[in-house]
Amino acid sequence: MxxxxxxxxxxxxxxxxxxxxxxxxxxxxxxxxxxxxxxxAGTADAILKILGKDILPSDDRLIEAFSEIFVRRQSGKIKFWRGVDNPELWACEASGNGMWGEITLAFVLDSSSWKIIGLRIVEQNETAGLGGQISEDRFVEQFTGLNGENGVEMASYKIMNNQFDAVTGATASSKSVEKLLNKALLALREKIITGDMKENE
Known part of the structure; x- marks a missing residue:
C-alpha cells in the first residue's frame, strides 16, 4: 500500500x-x-493584390511582403493593420455570417480621403452560381473608389459615392458583405477618431 x-x-x-x-x-x-x-496567407495575398503587388504564392513570402508594408493595430474578428511608410493606409480583415456560412473579406482604405482602394472576398461558403458570385471581380471591383466614411450602401440605382449593386439572385449574400464591411469601417473610424493607434488585442 x-x-x-x-x-x-x-x-x-x-x-x-x-x-x-x-x-x-x-x-x-x-x-x-x-x-x-x-x-x-489568403488575407495577405488579397491585400497585396489590391495594392498591385503580385507575390509568388508562398505563405512565408506573402506574409513577409505584407509585414514590410503594414503593422498590426487590432486583432480579433476585425483585424487592422496600418501602413508603415504611409500611416493613412489601412488594411482590414473582417469575418462574419453570410447566408450559409462565414464570410471573410479584406480591404484597403486611404483614411485621408476615406476611399476604399479595393476589396476582396478571402473566404466564403455561399451557394455556387448565386451567393458565391460575391467573390467575382464584377462584384468586388465596384467597391474600388467608394467613400467609406459613413459606410457603404447596397442600392438598385447607384446615385451616391458610397453605393454598390447587389449580385442578382443573391441579395442576402450581398447584404452580408454590406453589413460586414460597414461594421469594419465603423470600427476603423472609431479607432482613428479616438487616436488609438497602439496595438489592441
Whole structure:
C-alpha cells in the first residue's frame, strides 16, 4: 500500500512537471508566432493584390511582403493593420455570417480621403452560381473608389459615392458583405477618431 502511494505521488509529480513544461512551451511559441498567426496567407495575398503587388504564392513570402508594408493595430474578428511608410493606409480583415456560412473579406482604405482602394472576398461558403458570385471581380471591383466614411450602401440605382449593386439572385449574400464591411469601417473610424493607434488585442 505504501509503495503504491509512493508510485502515485511520483506519477503525479511527473505529470505536474510535464504539464508545466508544455504550458511554458505553448506560451513561448504563441509569443514567438504572434502576428504571423493572426494573418492568413489568403488575407495577405488579397491585400497585396489590391495594392498591385503580385507575390509568388508562398505563405512565408506573402506574409513577409505584407509585414514590410503594414503593422498590426487590432486583432480579433476585425483585424487592422496600418501602413508603415504611409500611416493613412489601412488594411482590414473582417469575418462574419453570410447566408450559409462565414464570410471573410479584406480591404484597403486611404483614411485621408476615406476611399476604399479595393476589396476582396478571402473566404466564403455561399451557394455556387448565386451567393458565391460575391467573390467575382464584377462584384468586388465596384467597391474600388467608394467613400467609406459613413459606410457603404447596397442600392438598385447607384446615385451616391458610397453605393454598390447587389449580385442578382443573391441579395442576402450581398447584404452580408454590406453589413460586414460597414461594421469594419465603423470600427476603423472609431479607432482613428479616438487616436488609438497602439496595438489592441
Amino acid at each position: 505504501k509503495g503504491s502511494l509512493k508510485n502515485s505521488l511520483k506519477d503525479l509529480l511527473f505529470m505536474l512537471i510535464l504539464s508545466s513544461f508544455c504550458a511554458f512551451l505553448l506560451l513561448a511559441t504563441r509569443s514567438a508566432v504572434g502576428e504571423r498567426a493572426e494573418l492568413s
